Amino acid sequence: MPPKRSTRSTRSPSSAASTSASTQETEEPHGYEFGGPIGASLISFGLPIGCYAFAFLCNDVSGCPPPSLLTPSKLFSAPLLSNKAPWQHALDTLAAEVGWPGWTGLINVEAILGTLFWYFLSLLLYVLLPAQEVEGTELRSGGRLKYRFNSFLSAVTIIIVCAAGTWVRGPDFQVWTFINRNYIQLLTCNIIISYALATFVYAKSFQVRSGNEDKRELAAGGHSGNLIYDWYIGRELNPRVELPFFGEIDVKSFMELRPGMLGWIMLNLAFMAKQYKSYGYVTDSMLVVNFAQAFYVFDALYMEPAILTTIDLIQDGFGFMLAFGDLAWLPFVYSIPAKYLSVHPVVLGPFYLVLILAIQGIGYYIFRAANSEKNRFRTDPNDPSVAHLEYIETKTGSRLLTTGWWGTARHINYLGDWVMSWAYCLPTLAAGYKLTPTVLFEGSRLVTTDGMRGYAIPITYFYMLYFAILLIHRERRDEAKCKRKYGADWDRYCEKVRWRIVPGIY
Numbered sequence: 001m002p003p004k005r006s007t008r009s010t011r012s013p014s015s016a017a018s019t020s021a022s023t024q025e026t027e028e029p030h031g032y033e034f035g036g037p038i039g040a041s042l043i044s045f046g047l048p049i050g051c052y053a054f055a056f057l058c059n060d061v062s063g064c065p066p067p068s069l070l071t072p073s074k075l076f077s078a079p080l081l082s083n084k085a086p087w088q089h090a091l092d093t094l095a096a097e098v099g100w101p102g103w104t105g106l107i108n109v110e111a112i113l114g115t116l117f118w119y120f121l122s123l124l125l126y127v128l129l130p131a132q133e134v135e136g137t138e139l140r141s142g143g144r145l146k147y148r149f150n151s152f153l154s155a156v157t158i159i160i161v162c163a164a165g166t167w168v169r170g171p172d173f174q175v176w177t178f179i180n181r182n183y184i185q186l187l188t189c190n191i192i193i194s195y196a197l198a199t200f201v202y203a204k205s206f207q208v209r210s211g212n213e214d215k216r217e218l219a220a221g222g223h224s225g226n227l228i229y230d231w232y233i234g235r236e237l238n239p240r241v242e243l244p245f246f247g248e249i250d251v252k253s254f255m256e257l258r259p260g261m262l263g264w265i266m267l268n269l270a271f272m273a274k275q276y277k278s279y280g281y282v283t284d285s286m287l288v289v290n291f292a293q294a295f296y297v298f299d300a301l302y303m304e305p306a307i308l309t310t311i312d313l314i315q316d317g318f319g320f321m322l323a324f325g326d327l328a329w330l331p332f333v334y335s336i337p338a339k340y341l342s343v344h345p346v347v348l349g350p351f352y353l354v355l356i357l358a359i360q361g362i363g364y365y366i367f368r369a370a371n372s373e374k375n376r377f378r379t380d381p382n383d384p385s386v387a388h389l390e391y392i393e394t395k396t397g398s399r400l401l402t403t404g405w406w407g408t409a410r411h412i413n414y415l416g417d418w419v420m421s422w423a424y425c426l427p428t429l430a431a432g433y434k435l436t437p438t439v440l441f442e443g444s445r446l447v448t449t450d451g452m453r454g455y456a457i458p459i460t461y462f463y464m465l466y467f468a469i470l471l472i473h474r475e476r477r478d479e480a481k482c483k484r485k486y487g488a489d490w491d492r493y494c495e496k497v498r499w500r501i502v503p504g505i506y
Contacts, residue, residue: 032229033221033477034321040232044320048191051332055184057459058336060343060445062097063434064456069094101184107192111185114178115193122258123246125154136238136308143215145238147250147308151257152301158262162269176273179266190260190328197327198231198320201251205236205317216240219317234317252318255326256307261297263331268293271335271342278342284353285346285427289338292360292423299364311477333463337428340460344433344447352429360423367416370405377401392496394489402496409499411478414471418501421467431456475500 034040058064068075068090078089094100131150138144165173179186205223208216219237222230239251268290276282307313312322348356377386381399390407391399405412432452435445479500483490500506 032224033233037226037229040229044228044232044324047324047329051187051191051328052184054333054336054459054462055187056098056100058340058343058456059098061099061435063452064340064343064432064459066094066097067434067452068097070451070455106184107188108182108185110178111182111189114182115186115189118263119193119259121158122154122254122262123243123249125157126150126249126254126258127246129153129157132305134305134308137314139215139217139237140220141217145215145250147253147305149253149304151262151304152298154258155262155265155298155301159265162266166273171273171277173273175266176270179270180274183267187328187332190263190332191324194320194324194327197251197255198323201239201318201323202231202235204239204241208236220315222317222319230317230319232320234319234322237317238313239318252313252322253307255318255323256312257301257304260326260328260330261300263327264334265290265294265297267331267335268338271338274342275345279345281345283341283345284348285429286338286341288348288353288356289341289424289427292356292420293334293338295360295364296420311474311481315481333466334424336462337424337460340428340431340456343435344428344431344449346427346429348427348429352426356423356426359426360420363416363419363421363423365416366405366419367413370413370416373405374401392489392493394486396486396489398486400486400489400493402493407497408503409501410494410497411471411475411501412503414475414501418464418468418471421464425461425464428456428460430454431460471501472506 032039034043057066059066062068075090075093076086078084078086082089084092126148129150130153131148134147134149135144136147162173162175165175171177205218208218216239217237219234222233222235222237224230238253240248241251242248272282272286272290275286316322373386373389376383377389377391377399381387386404388403389401390403391401393399401407409415430449430453432455433447433449434452435447438444438446486493
């Protein structure tokens with residue numbers, strides 16, 4: 001299953017902090033997840049192929065998807081005078097239609113330097129800008145790690161600089177042209193960094209010693225002894241590195257929200273600039289995609305300390321799963337709708353625009369209201385807004401809400417998160433287009449939907465489907481963890497709150 005989880009989703013309806021004894025609980029046995037070593041191998045080497053597939057299938061050369069894919073019989077029919085085998089003819093045709101740059105063209109020096117500068121800038125802002133110092137949750141072996149959070153301020157700083165550059169240069173601002181010119185190469189660079197980073201933290205994890213003098217510990221499910229599985233899932237819980245000038249960096253929390261999440265928005269903005277440069281205007285569909293996704297990202301950045309109670313931070317180690325999800329999968333796959341709209345400028349009109357914004361608003365209301373209710377109850381159960389809520393007191397000292405938002409479903413916040421994802425995909429409508437040469441302007445292509453409408457839906461709506469699967473998978477992992485932690489109390493809670501995510505359905 002593809003890696004990146006929603007960093008903003010809280011884990012369970014428990015509302016009161018556990019006792020110190022429960023936070024220092026002994027490590028429980030964990031079985032394999034994600035299909036074990038075989039599944040980890042397939043995911044680790046299959047996901048980059050998936051990223052490239054999305055990048056090439058939705059292109060500005062022939063169409064989205066490439067038109068020849070709609071007629072497989074013709075695709076595999078080589079011309080009579082050709083000496084090519086059918087499969088070779090098919091590959092050559094697809095290579096031409098998707099703009100395949102050749103193996104050596106997948107990376108270049110310009111993209112390497114640009115990517116390294118992006119990570120350097122992220123580190124620089126992390127160190128120089130004011131930050132909130134926060135302690136994490138208590139480790140199994142005792143003690144708490146300190147975290148430095150300023151990703152929201154870092155993002156605002158970068159966006160202000162880019163806005164100023166765009167004001168001066170318009171769509172020809174160097175950042176936007178650089179991204180659009182090196183899109184495939186930037187993807188390659190981040191894939192390589194993901195593999196390298198996962199390998200580095202895996203090797204470094206063998207320096208972890210018992211005694212916890214430096215508050216380092218292995219992830220509960222990340223030291224199975226199988227190399228490929230542990231490398232994938234993450235062996236060390238919270239790997240940290242000491243860098244000259246930058247000081248100590250917590251690798252997991254830094255990668256969780258900085259390079260990839262903001263990179264997602266930078267890609268979207270570059271695609272919006274491309275649409276304006278190509279057509280002389282920006283469509284309402286492009287604006288709503290940028291607004292909805294930027295709102296999601298900046299909300300996550302603003303609530304950055306909330307990641308300290310997510311499953312990513314307190315349970316999973318940092319390995320290829322999170323590295324690739326944070327740095328490659330999230331920015332390059334989640335931005336596909338904007339990439340599509342940069343070539344095919346869909347005009348929604350008032351009805352669809354209001355409908356999509358309403359869906360975004362409903363999803364956000366469910367997500368934020370549910371989490372706010374739980375956070376208020378956790379902070380002060382006597383708060384008038386939550387004092388009336390009923391709950392189950394567990395043997396560990398936690399309280400599980402059984403009324404209010406959390407009485408409707410055990411992971412009701414996941415429903416809100418998923419509904420918001422609709423607003424990212426719906427602006428592409430019945431997606432599909434093809435590009436045909438036009439004689440009006442040399443080298444230009446005409447965008448049409450003739451015979452293509454709907455065929456790109458698996459591409460532009462992929463995020464919606466993927467996110468549903470991801471949330472269900474995560475919910476199952478949460479349920480297993482809560483069952484281990486609360487035992488019979490969790491069974492009693494499930495009897496009172498029957499539904500998992502969608503009340504009355506699931």
